[in-house]
Amino acid sequence: MTTNEPIKSKDFIRAIIAEDIKNNKHGGRVTTRFPPEPNGFLHIGHAKSICLNFGVAAENNGVCHMRFDDTNPSKEEEAYVESIKKDVQWLGFDWGDKLFFASDYFDKLYKYAVALIKMGKAYVCDLPPEEMRQYRGTLTEAGKDSPFRNRSVEENLDLFTRMRDGEFEDGSRVLRAKIDMTSGNINMRDPVIYRILRAHHHRTGDKWCIYPMYDYTHCLSDAIEGITHSLCTLEFEDHRPLYDWVLDTLQTPCHPQQIEFARLNLTYTVMSKRKLLQLVNEGHVSGWDDPRMLTISGIRRRGYTPASLRSFCDIIGLAKRESRVDMGVLENAIRNDLNDTAPRRMAVLRPIKLILTNYPEEQEEMLAIANHPKNSDMGTRQIPFCREIYIEADDFLEEAPKKFFRLSPGREVRLRAAYLITCDRVIKDEQTGKIIELHCTYDPESRGGSAPDGRKVKGTLHWVSARHAIQAEVRLYDRLFNVENPDGDKNTDFKSHLNPNSLEILTDCFLEPQLAKATANDHLQFERLGYFCRDDKESTENTPVFNRTVTLRDSWEKVTKKK
RNA sequence: UGGGGCGUCGUCAAGCGGUAAGACACAGGCCUUUGACGCCUGCAUUCGUAGGUUCGAAUCCUACCGCCCCAGCCA
Numbered sequence: 324m325t326t327n328e329p330i331k332s333k334d335f336i337r338a339i340i341a342e343d344i345k346n347n348k349h350g351g352r353v354t355t356r357f358p359p360e361p362n363g364f365l366h367i368g369h370a371k372s373i374c375l376n377f378g379v380a381a382e383n384n385g386v387c388h389m390r391f392d393d394t395n396p397s398k399e400e401e402a403y404v405e406s407i408k409k410d411v412q413w414l415g416f417d418w419g420d421k422l423f424f425a426s427d428y429f430d431k432l433y434k435y436a437v438a439l440i441k442m443g444k445a446y447v448c449d450l451p452p453e454e455m456r457q458y459r460g461t462l463t464e465a466g467k468d469s470p471f472r473n474r475s476v477e478e479n480l481d482l483f484t485r486m487r488d489g490e491f492e493d494g495s496r497v498l499r500a501k502i503d504m505t506s507g508n509i510n511m512r513d514p515v516i517y518r519i520l521r522a523h524h525h526r527t528g529d530k531w532c533i534y535p536m537y538d539y540t541h542c543l544s545d546a547i548e549g550i551t552h553s554l555c556t557l558e559f560e561d562h563r564p565l566y567d568w569v570l571d572t573l574q575t576p577c578h579p580q581q582i583e584f585a586r587l588n589l590t591y592t593v594m595s596k597r598k599l600l601q602l603v604n605e606g607h608v609s610g611w612d613d614p615r616m617l618t619i620s621g622i623r624r625r626g627y628t629p630a631s632l633r634s635f636c637d638i639i640g641l642a643k644r645e646s647r648v649d650m651g652v653l654e655n656a657i658r659n660d661l662n663d664t665a666p667r668r669m670a671v672l673r674p675i676k677l678i679l680t681n682y683p684e685e686q687e688e689m690l691a692i693a694n695h696p697k698n699s700d701m702g703t704r705q706i707p708f709c710r711e712i713y714i715e716a717d718d719f720l721e722e723a724p725k726k727f728f729r730l731s732p733g734r735e736v737r738l739r740a741a742y743l744i745t746c747d748r749v750i751k752d753e754q755t756g757k758i759i760e761l762h763c764t765y766d767p768e769s770r771g772g773s774a775p776d777g778r779k780v781k782g783t784l785h786w787v788s789a790r791h792a793i794q795a796e797v798r799l800y801d802r803l804f805n806v807e808n809p810d811g812d813k814n815t816d817f818k819s820h821l822n823p824n825s826l827e828i829l830t831d832c833f834l835e836p837q838l839a840k841a842t843a844n845d846h847l848q849f850e851r852l853g854y855f856c857r858d859d860k861e862s863t864e865n866t867p868v869f870n871r872t873v874t875l876r877d878s879w880e881k882v883t884k885k886k
Numbered sequence: 887u888g889g890g891g892c893g894u895c896g897u898c899a900a901g902c903g904g905u906a907a908g909a910c911a912c913a914g915g916c917c918u919u920u921g922a923c924g925c926c927u928g929c930a931u932u933c934g935u936a937g938g939u940u941c942g943a944a945u946c947c948u949a950c951c952g953c954c955c956c957a958g959c960c961a
Contacts, residue, residue, distance in 0.1 A: 332899090333900095358961095395960060398960075456957070460888095461888085461957055462889075462956070464887095496959095506888095507890085510889095517959085519959080536958095536959075536960085557954080559955095561889075561890050561955070562956090563890090564890090585954095590897085638908095638910080639909090640899050643891070643892065645891095646899090647897075652897080652911090655910060655911095696919090728921075741919095771919085782921085850922080851922070876923090878921055879921045
């Protein structure tokens, strides 16, 4: 295979992995994992991690495990597990038979904890939470040893067994790693590795009343699965010494390398699960899959394609510096994808009726139009035409500036794939002055859209036959927040930046008949308007609902805004 | 005043001692039966700042400055 593509430079993680392979680390094998906690829906930030982990594995003939980090049954649910699996698959990734749960390892984890106790490297601590915090010290002051730190191995073993057997109340005791209370890294100040928690676990039921903590579980799960590279976000950088301490102390046969990268931030949105949940719970959006939400399920319903998301993750790169990617980059990714793949259709969102006064009342005809301007493989279709049509309200201006080359009294424009028409008369409501309909004449010689005399017409309008159109509801979405960084100021509630106009519902839209057959899987361009997709959740038998995925670029709008 | 990171165009991001890739955005122009798409052109004499090493520094050294993360029995 030869290629003239510019060489895409490797990000720092791929560079590290390439080096490891070269040095035959882990025998040249690459195994990664995507480790979500099943306590919420996946968002586009997770997509970055998914593309990284599955991508890096695939590029190196490795595998990526799907592993649920389910160590906190008080927050986790089976329903989230299902939605997460669906989202990852939808994005186009396959974990084969490598589906795991941290809870699969509870027995092993317990045995490792016993081993730690026997080594004198872990102890049961009876300090109540408040006191434990005081003993931990502060960011600038060292902590103090717990009075329970020097319990004998026998006593620790006995106590830990009884913790497991349910002899003690929730929160009354914990198992702690014995490391260093004076460490500058607070994670190393004898971190808790097991807590007592009587909660029903979605997989292990009521088998356990003690659950291992993240820091202890994650590294061991990685080691058990033979993960080679454990990729996570920046905030875990401080945890790496603990990750390594657990594996070194236990001398696990496999010691994965944790590497941290910066999480994704986008302008005009929030990314934390907590804040997304708040938007849902407080009714600012219709749910986790509201098309304005940057959850995977919301994006999907909005009409984004898996390919566009993968491409987006590729474009934004990977580094350690914190950044905020312009929402325009995401929009560019979906436009690029859909420009190539979306069949074109015609739809009028804000209709004005237009009568062709010289077109015979009874006459109807079918006109051929290409489904794609550049790709003839996508074929053509027939669209009906008659005396009464709808055009876009924006496409008519009674007093138009010179640069406006759409319809205006006395001006001639082209109806896409149909005829050249000239506007003769504007009919208005006598009371309100509102335009009711436009009377135009068509040039019968211009069938298809060009005149035999070769005269040039600058403007081309989309239209729909009034007699044949199907009526629909169309939902237009705008950014959810009206500032670039809604949660940037700790003193301001991010919800005060919500964009009140993020959703506009248009109920009197007219679509070409072809669109009656569209499904949620069809990504369509409504010519001159944008890319749209049917919303199966909102559509009814009689009224289809379409979501606008993204607008087309609009340089006319730019011109208008300048003035 | 502790520990861990990060600072290259408006926004992302390459670069790893040999004289600043690419993408988005932006500005012009061409093309056009989508004011779309496509195409062309322009857009960091400069890499947080200040010194130093070197024939040569975004890259090495030193010192500053700025930003982010850490004191859950959350992940």
